[in-house]
Amino acid sequence: MSNTQRPWLAHYPPGVPAEIDVGAYPSVVALFEEACERFRHRPSFSSFGRMLSYGDLDRLSARFAAFLTGDLGFAKGDRIAIMMPNCLQYPVALFGALRAGMTVVNTNPMYTARELRHQLQDSGARAIVVLDNFAATVAEVLGDTAVERVITTGLGDMLGFPKGALINFALKHVKKMVPPYRIDGAIRFDAALARGVRHPAPKPALGHDDIAFLQYTGGTTGVAKGAMLTHRNMVANMLQAAAWVGQNVAAGEEVIITALPLYHIFALTANCLVFMKFGALNVLITNPRDMPGFVKELAKVRFTAITGVNTLFNGLLNTAGFDRLDFSRLRLTLGGGMAVQRAVAERWKKVTGCTLAEAYGLTETAPAVCINPLDLAEYSGSIGLPVPSTDVSIQDDNGRSLPIGEVGELCVRGPQVMKGYWNRPDETAKVLGADGWLHTGDIARMDERGFVYIVDRKKDMILVSGFNVYPNEVEDVVAQHPGVLEVAAIGVPDEHSGEAVKIFVVKKDPNLTEEDLRKHCHDALTGYKRPKYIEFRDALPKSNVGKILRRELREAAARA
Structure with a gap:
C-alpha cells in the first residue's frame, strides 16, 4: 500500500515513524533482558507495597x-x-x-x-x-x-x-x-x-517464528480458540505502541497503574511490555472491583499513566475521594477493550486534566491496531490512526477496498497479526487470508485524515467490561438445562458494564423459573458471561430456514 493510500501518515503525531524495525529484537526475552540490564536498580513491579x-x-x-x-x-x-x-x-x-x-x-x-x-x-x-x-x-x-x-x-x-x-x-x-x-x-x-x-x-x-503466547479468544464463534502470538507479533506490537507513546514518556521515570489483568492482552502488551521498555514501575492492582480500595492505592503513588476500559474509568470517577487524588504527573490515559463513552471521557478530562485517548485492538493483533494521538485536546469518538507498519482497509463483502467515508468491514495487515489459531486451520482460514489481511468482523469507516470510526461491532458479540462474550457459548450452556426448549442471547446496554447479557427462553418445562436458570448458569459460566436479564417467550423470531434472528431480538429490546 502506497503512502497515498495511507492518509493517516500525514496526521501522525510528531516523532512517530511510518515504520518500525521489527528486527530490533529477536524475541520478547531479548527485550526483557535489555530492560533488566538498563534499569537494574529501578523498581519494576509493586503489589501491596512490596516492590x-x-x-x-x-x-x-x-x-x-x-x-x-x-x-x-x-x-x-x-x-x-x-x-x-x-x-x-x-x-x-x-x-x-x-x-x-x-x-x-x-x-x-x-x-x-x-x-x-x-x-x-x-x-x-x-x-x-x-x-x-x-x-x-x-x-x-x-x-x-x-x-x-x-x-x-x-x-x-x-x-x-x-x-x-x-x-x-x-x-x-x-x-x-x-x-x-x-x-x-x-x-x-x-x-x-x-x-x-x-x-x-x-x-x-x-x-520471531516461535510462539510466545496462546491467547484464548472466542473469535467469531463460541468455542474458545488459542490465537498463536509469536515473538515477532509481540515484539512488533510493543515497538509500534512504544513508538506511539514514546514522545510522552521519560525512560526510568514512569509509574503506570495496572488494574486490567495481565492475562488480558491489553495489559500484557501495553502495560507489561511497552512500559518495561521504558523502565517503568507497574503498580499491580489485584482487585480493581474494590473501588474504594483501588482509590486508596492510587493515593499512595504519583502515577504518570493508567490504562483501562470504560467501566473502570467510570467506576473511579464515581468513587469518593478519586477527584482529590494528585494528578499532577498524569500524562497518559489509554482506553481500550470496549468503546469509551463520551460522557466518561469528558468527565475524566475535567477531573484529571488528562485526555482519555481511545485505542482499538484485537487478541489476534497482539492487540494494538489504532491509537488516538496523545496530544488530542478532547475526546474525538474515533478509535484513532493505524499504528506504524500497519495497513488498514475498509472492505466490502467481496474483499474489495472501499473509498474514504464508506462503511464496511475493518481489515488489518501488519507484523502484529497472529500466526493463526492453534490447531484450527479451518477457523484461521475464515479470518486470515493468504494476502495477510485479517478480517476483524467489525464494521467501520475511515475519514480523509485516516481516522477510523467503529460503526458497529461484530454483529452478535457482546462486550461486558471489555471482555468478549459470545452468544453461542451462553446459548449452549442454557440449552443444556432440561427445562429449556429454545434460547437466544443478545447484548443490551448497561450503565455499569457497557453491555450485559440478556437471554430469551422458550420453556420446555412450564415450571421453569428465572432462579433455575441463574443457578444453572452460575455453575457453568464465568461471572461476566452470566445472563443479567432473562425473558420468557412463547416463540423466538426465525428466518425461513429456521435460524433464530438475534437482530430482531436486539431491535425489540431497544424499543422496550
Missing part, C-alpha cells in the same frame, strides 16, 4: 526458568498455563516461562471447571501455575488434561513477613476465599524458585 526491582525480576525469573528446564525437564515449545490475577508471582512466572522457551497460555482465574478444562485440553499445557484461591478448580479438571505439574502459590507469598503471612491467613481463614483443594505432587512457587538455584539458567535460541 521488585528489575534486577530482582531478572534473578527470580531466571530461577523459575531453571526450575522448569532443569528440575522438571520441560523444553522449548512446551505450553505452561498461568492462572493468576495481578500479583508479583505473575511477571516472575511469565518471564521465567518465556526464558525457558516455553509458550505461555494465559488463563482467566475466574474460569469455571468447564471453561478451564477446555483451555487446558486444547492447549496441551504440561504445567500450570495457579493461585491458591483458584486451585480447587484446577484440582477438579486435572485428571482430564495433559497437565503433569502444578505449581501453587498464595497471594501473600512474595510480600515478605509478616505482611504476606497475614494476607494469606486472612484470605483463607477470615474471608474464606481459598476453597479447600488437594493436588498430589503440587509444588509451591517459593520452593520452585529455591530449587531453580541448583540449575543453570536456560538460554534457548528464540526467534
Whole structure:
C-alpha cells in the first residue's frame, strides 16, 4: 500500500515513524533482558507495597526458568498455563516461562471447571501455575488434561513477613476465599524458585517464528480458540505502541497503574511490555472491583499513566475521594477493550486534566491496531490512526477496498497479526487470508485524515467490561438445562458494564423459573458471561430456514 493510500501518515503525531524495525529484537526475552540490564536498580513491579526491582525480576525469573528446564525437564515449545490475577508471582512466572522457551497460555482465574478444562485440553499445557484461591478448580479438571505439574502459590507469598503471612491467613481463614483443594505432587512457587538455584539458567535460541503466547479468544464463534502470538507479533506490537507513546514518556521515570489483568492482552502488551521498555514501575492492582480500595492505592503513588476500559474509568470517577487524588504527573490515559463513552471521557478530562485517548485492538493483533494521538485536546469518538507498519482497509463483502467515508468491514495487515489459531486451520482460514489481511468482523469507516470510526461491532458479540462474550457459548450452556426448549442471547446496554447479557427462553418445562436458570448458569459460566436479564417467550423470531434472528431480538429490546 502506497503512502497515498495511507492518509493517516500525514496526521501522525510528531516523532512517530511510518515504520518500525521489527528486527530490533529477536524475541520478547531479548527485550526483557535489555530492560533488566538498563534499569537494574529501578523498581519494576509493586503489589501491596512490596516492590521488585528489575534486577530482582531478572534473578527470580531466571530461577523459575531453571526450575522448569532443569528440575522438571520441560523444553522449548512446551505450553505452561498461568492462572493468576495481578500479583508479583505473575511477571516472575511469565518471564521465567518465556526464558525457558516455553509458550505461555494465559488463563482467566475466574474460569469455571468447564471453561478451564477446555483451555487446558486444547492447549496441551504440561504445567500450570495457579493461585491458591483458584486451585480447587484446577484440582477438579486435572485428571482430564495433559497437565503433569502444578505449581501453587498464595497471594501473600512474595510480600515478605509478616505482611504476606497475614494476607494469606486472612484470605483463607477470615474471608474464606481459598476453597479447600488437594493436588498430589503440587509444588509451591517459593520452593520452585529455591530449587531453580541448583540449575543453570536456560538460554534457548528464540526467534520471531516461535510462539510466545496462546491467547484464548472466542473469535467469531463460541468455542474458545488459542490465537498463536509469536515473538515477532509481540515484539512488533510493543515497538509500534512504544513508538506511539514514546514522545510522552521519560525512560526510568514512569509509574503506570495496572488494574486490567495481565492475562488480558491489553495489559500484557501495553502495560507489561511497552512500559518495561521504558523502565517503568507497574503498580499491580489485584482487585480493581474494590473501588474504594483501588482509590486508596492510587493515593499512595504519583502515577504518570493508567490504562483501562470504560467501566473502570467510570467506576473511579464515581468513587469518593478519586477527584482529590494528585494528578499532577498524569500524562497518559489509554482506553481500550470496549468503546469509551463520551460522557466518561469528558468527565475524566475535567477531573484529571488528562485526555482519555481511545485505542482499538484485537487478541489476534497482539492487540494494538489504532491509537488516538496523545496530544488530542478532547475526546474525538474515533478509535484513532493505524499504528506504524500497519495497513488498514475498509472492505466490502467481496474483499474489495472501499473509498474514504464508506462503511464496511475493518481489515488489518501488519507484523502484529497472529500466526493463526492453534490447531484450527479451518477457523484461521475464515479470518486470515493468504494476502495477510485479517478480517476483524467489525464494521467501520475511515475519514480523509485516516481516522477510523467503529460503526458497529461484530454483529452478535457482546462486550461486558471489555471482555468478549459470545452468544453461542451462553446459548449452549442454557440449552443444556432440561427445562429449556429454545434460547437466544443478545447484548443490551448497561450503565455499569457497557453491555450485559440478556437471554430469551422458550420453556420446555412450564415450571421453569428465572432462579433455575441463574443457578444453572452460575455453575457453568464465568461471572461476566452470566445472563443479567432473562425473558420468557412463547416463540423466538426465525428466518425461513429456521435460524433464530438475534437482530430482531436486539431491535425489540431497544424499543422496550
